Amino acid sequence: MTTTPPSPCSITLVGVGGQGTILTSDLLALAAMHAGFDVKKSEIHGMSQRGGSVVSQVRYGERVRSPIIPEGATDVLVAFERNEALRFAHLLKPGGLLLVNDTERIPVTVSSGAQPPAERLSERLAAYPGLHLVPADRIAAEVGNVRTANVVLVGALSKLLDAIPDDAWQSALRQRVPAKFLDVNLSAFSAGRAAL
Amino acid sequence: MSQKLLLSANEAIARxxxxxxxxxxxxxxxTPSTEIMENIGKYKGEINCEWSVNEKVAMEVVIGASLAGVRALTAMKHVGLNVAMDPLMTFTNIGAIGGLVIVTADDPSMHSSQNEQDNRALAKFARCLLLEPSDSQEAYDMTLAAFELSEKYQVPAILxxxxxxxxxxxxxxxxEGTRTVPPAIPYVKNPARNIPIPAFARGMRYKVEERTKALRALSEESPFNRAEPGTGDLGIVASGVAYQYVREVFPEVPVFKVGLSYPxxxxxxxxxxxxxxRLVVVEECDPVLAxxxxxAGIPVLETATELHMMELNPxxxxxxxxxxxxxxxxxxxxPEAGIPPRPPVLCAGCSHRGPFYVLGKLKATVTGDIGCYTLGLSPPLSAMDTTVCMGAAIGNAIGMKKANLPNPRLAAVMGDSTFFHSGMTGLLDAVYNKTPITLxxxxxxxxxxxxxxxxxxxxxxxLGIDSPAVRIADIAxxxxxxxxxxxxxxxxxxxxxxxxxCLESGETSLVVVRGPCVLNEKIGGQRISVVDAEKCRACGACFRLGCPAIVRGETAPDGKRTKSAIDPQACIGCTLCNQVCPFGAITTKNLR
Known part of the structure; x- marks a missing residue:
């Protein structure tokens, strides 16, 4: 997807505490920086880390002012889990894209019986025309490390953001991923890119 | 040419x-100040740093360093500055020698806090220099300037x-350039300058007014304060990150950006x-600038749009x-309807779960405190009655006891760090006054x-050095x-x-519940609990622990209730569910 400056490209990333959303938003922000863009990456830590919903926002472009993405202005929503995808889908702009890890983490409120599960989750997600479902957990397992599902999603995301060239993503991965895990993460990135 | 870096304001301040x-x-x-000291810790060979036991001590430490003639920094969340106000309110009159920078990290919308307070009011109250960055570059530039100005005007600078x-x-x-340490300003014993006995303190009070006057002149000329031209008859004064929202939403409007905001x-x-x-002021949270x-006699429009509570956004x-x-x-x-909420919870195997389960079972009234364990308030544990501030659990319990609260089972609960921070004095108070509370x-x-x-x-x-691991029972x-x-x-x-x-003893009692943080010590992978579905009668007793590893399993014969199951990925084998199961349906399975 191409965004013409000065309007920044706005990516919202949502998941469950512990799923590795922070690495994904770091890689996206660094790649945008290496591509020569202004960039802002915002995330809220704290109580939200204890298994709750987590949200990061990344914006890049010629010049970025607000680190917070206005409601209804998200170009791409990256969701690490299907409930979270639907919880935040209203933040998308009309025609925005939805990149979703095709997996489900049952909230404690449901597993304990306090709340009913979301109804018709798959069907409601499919109603979004910009939906891309990626089996990131399965692809990560095939690549050889289930913990690289977040980088599989980065690979898939890179396919949707063609203003950021491949070498910028590669530089981001080399800068951010520890050397001993670099090869498996580069494979995860390529596999994610091939999945779209 | 220097290389641009992608930094949070916390990282930029440390650098x-x-x-x-x-x-x-x-x-x-x-939260949200913690990463400042964590990043300063990376320079521990050059910056002599410490995690202090509380913010008051931290403030006193940096005051001592400033008096000794070197540059010093302290950082805390907004409510931390309340704890540190006592030394600050007098030191502002004494005045800095080595540059002294105080970072206050306010939390509009209370993402991770118990209140929303605007500490810019405290900077004005303490007559300190106040700087408000709107991004990490400004956080970096303003921190550099804050050290210089603090030293030049002998004023504590608040970021x-x-x-x-x-x-x-x-x-x-x-x-360009690298770390440059100015030579320490030679220490001179000077009681008239440094000891605020009334005779000296009155002189200091006059000097502070002179200083504030000089700072007002500085503020008028500061590059951090600037008018940005635009079109139309509306103008906006904006400070902090609110400035970025204003620039995004009002690109054509004249804006006065305030970066040095007190004076x-x-x-x-x-x-x-x-x-x-028309002039509008956009600031987070209180109308401090407005x-x-x-x-000063400059009319400011009162807007119908609410701007003074909760975080602003575009x-x-x-x-x-x-x-x-x-x-x-x-x-x-x-938003889509019917998506089940996902609130934060105590981790599977958390050492705080058992105590709250038992307090709930004993129907105790529980005065609580600040930390992960505040999550003990959540259902199904629901075992906390009050929380006020760091250390308040003990004083609150003493007060309830003195007020003859009808429930004789009254317990105060806090964590180890909170006990060291400001629980010790409360416990001493209980012992001294013979108040029969249980902590x-x-x-x-x-x-x-x-x-x-x-x-x-x-x-x-x-600093990575070993130090005596203080045992709380020894203090007691x-x-x-x-x-x-x-x-x-x-x-x-x-x-x-x-x-x-303890609750029935009529004496001041302490129960130290000692168990590691399962996240910190990465406990798990050794053993898990498993449910024998044959024996499970779907009574729901284990669900009352509120453990995220306990999930709904197969449907019970009555067709209504569900049996329990345990998520082997989440369980760390703490055995609490084994202990609460009345039918012996949950047992431990060793993985190695």
């Missing part, structure tokens, strides 16, 4: 402190960041406002734009909520607490017997 030659740093962890600036990464050009540049703002018909601008400013300029705000889409210290030997910083119970410091013994117990958090029967005995 600027290093660059500016800061020699001493002290802080107590608190006010918010959760959004603290935790947003933006591009920073750190500039505010009132003459410059007056000149900015002169040709305009009130000062109005008091969506809220779009509503302001609709009010002021008639531009229709974009219609917001409705539970949930001792996981780490400051967990903020991301596992070491504390006096951990046995190590931020020295205080003369008549009843002291140390209990395993995973032994429910002993917990229950001990608590019952």
């Amino acid at each position: 600027a402190a290093w660059r500016a030659g800061c020699s001493v740093a002290a802080a107590y962890p608190g 006010r960041i918010t959760t959004r600036t603290a935790h947003t990464s933006t591009l920073v050009d750190p500039g 505010p540049p009132l003459d410059a703002i007056r000149a900015f406002a002169a040709p305009l018909k 009130d000062q601008i109005r008091a 969506t809220r400013l779009a509503a302001l734009r609709a009010e002021l300029l008639g531009t229709p705000a974009p219609a917001a889409a409705e 539970l210290v949930l001792d996981n030997r780490i400051t967990a909520m903020t991301g596992h910083q070491p504390n006096p119970g951990s046995g190590r410091t931020i 013994k020295a205080f003369g607490v008549p009843r002291i117990h140390e209990v395993d958090p995973y032994d429910l029967a002993t917990l229950e017997n001990t608590l019952k005995e």
Whole structure:
């Protein structure tokens, strides 16, 4: 997807505490920086880390002012889990894209019986025309490390953001991923890119 | 050419402190300020830093360093500055010698806090220099300037960041050059300058007014305060990250950006406002600038759009734009209905779960405190009645006891770091006044909520050196607490017997529940609990632990209830569910 400056490209990333959303938003922000863009990456830590919903926002472009993405202005929503995808889908702009890890983490409120599960989750997600479902957990397992599902999603995301060239993503991965895990993460990135 | 870096404001402040030659740093962890000291810790060979036991001590440490003639920095969350106000309110009159920078990280919208307070009011109250960065580059530049100005004007400099600036990464050009430590200003014994006995304190009071006058002149000329031209008869004064929202939503409007905000540049703002018909101030949270601008006789429009509570954002400013300029705000889409909430919970195997389960079972009234364990309030544990501030659990319990609360089972609960921070004095008060309360210290030997910083119970410091791991029971013994117990958090029967005995003893009692933080010590993978579906009668007893590893399994024969199951990925084998199951349906399976 191409965004013409000065309007920044706005990516919202949502998941469950512990799923590795922070690495994904770091890689996206660094790649945008290496591509020569202004960039802002915002995330809220704290109580939200204890298994709750987590949200990061990344914006890049010629010049970025607000680190917070206005409601209804998200170009791409990256969701690490299907409930979270639907919880935040209203933040998308009309025609925005939805990149979703095709997996489900049952909230404690449901597993304990306090709340009913979301109804018709798959069907409601499919109603979004910009939906891309990626089996990131399965692809990560095939690549050889289930913990690289977040980088599989980065690979898939890179396919949707063609203003950021491949070498910028590669530089981001080399800068951010520890050397001993670099090869498996580069494979995860390529596999994610091939999945779209 | 220097390389641009992607840094959060917290990281930028740490780097600027290093660059500016800061020699001493002290802080107590608190979201969203924690990463400042964590990053300063990376320069521990050059900056002599510490995690202090609380913010008051941290403030006193950096005051000592400033008096000794070197540059020093402290950082804390907004409520931390309340704890540190006592030394600050007098030291501002004494005046800095080495540059002294105080970072206050405010939390609009209370993402991780118990209140929303605007510490810019405290900077004005203490007559300190106040700087408000709107991104990481400004956090970097303003930290450098804050050290210089603090030294030049002998004033403590306060940098006010918010959760959004603290935790947003933006591009920073750190500039040329490297760390430069100015020579220490030679220490001179000078009681008339440094001891505020009334005779000297009165002179200091006059000097502070002179200093504030000089700072007002500085503010008028500061490059951090500037008018940005635009079109139309509306003008906006903006500070902090709110400035970024204003620039995004009102690109064509004249804006006065306030970066050095106490004392505010009132003459410059007056000149900015002169040709305009309407002036609006956009600031997070209280009308601190707006009130000062109005008091100077410059009219400020009162907007119908609410701007003084909760974090601002471009969506809220779009509503302001609709009010002021008639531009229709974009219609917001409705969130999808029926998505189950996902609140934060105590981790599977958390050592805090057992004590709260037992307190709930004993129907105790529980005064609580600040930390992960505040989650003990959540259903199904629902075992906390009150929380006020760090250390308040004990004083609150003493007050309830003195007020003859009908429930005789009254317990105060706090964590180890909170006990060291400001629980010790409360416990001493209870012993001294013979108030029969029971204190539970949930001792996981780490400051967990903020991301596992070491504390006096951990046995190590931020400098990476070993230090004595202080045992809380030993402190209580020295205080003369008549009843002291140390209990395993995973032994429910002993917990229950001990608590019952203490709650009914009529004496001041301490129960230290000692168990590690499972996240910090990466416990797991050794064993798990498993449910025998044949034996499970779907009674729901294990669900009352509120453990995220216990999930709904197969449907019970009655077709209504569901049996329990355990998520083997989440379970760490703490055995609490084994102990509460009345039918022996849950057993431990060793994985290795």
